[in-house]
Amino acid sequence: MVPPLVLDIDGTLTDAEGHLDPRAFEVLPTWDAPVILATGKAFPYPVSLCHYLGLPQTVIAENGGVVLADGEVTYAGDREAAQAAADEFIARGGDLGWGDADTVNRWRDTEIAVNLDADEALLREVAAEFDLEVIDTGFAYHVKTRGVEKGVGLQHVCETLDYDPADFVAVGDSENDASTFGVAGRSFAVANADDVAKEAADTVLDQSYMDGTLSVLESLRENE
Structure with a gap:
């Protein structure tokens, strides 16, 4: 069984120009475990991406400010x-x-x-x-x-869906992913990540952007 995922979008599922890597449409819809999209973008962006990927709409948006899980939307932040x-x-x-x-x-x-x-x-x-x-x-x-973070959003999603955050594998590239890395069981920073993300991650990958993310997902499928 593959583990559930919590994935950043920009810099993680995209290329260097910020375009969504089409390979996301190949691997994520067939992932046999929950996939949470966790982003700094406004709420409609990850919801739309879930729709086009054919994923259940489970998202953490606005750096943890908006969370959608099991059809329930919750807000944090002023x-x-x-x-x-x-x-x-x-x-x-x-x-x-x-x-x-x-x-x-x-x-x-x-x-x-x-x-x-x-x-x-x-x-x-x-x-x-x-x-x-x-x-x-x-x-x-x-x-x-202050205190509104993606990691707090992940904890909320896990409470709602009755998952253990320690079961999740996280991939990200930025300062706002550090809190997610602190909550998930395993964490990976892509090679283009900033210093804060690299310091917080369990593993810093050799590959950048979607290449790095795919290397993690392929390894998880092979080993689990």
């Missing part, structure tokens, strides 16, 4: 505080960096994401004034409530 911090950041000359449409935040329920080109020092200064934290996922700065 979107109003994050929005207030974002407004203050803009008032002081900052720019969220997404343009007027801002599709990055339009469907975001519990946090605010800011483009990596933004003034990081100013953003962190303002966030601290609102008692919020900023994490750098390598794709955006996320302004969020």
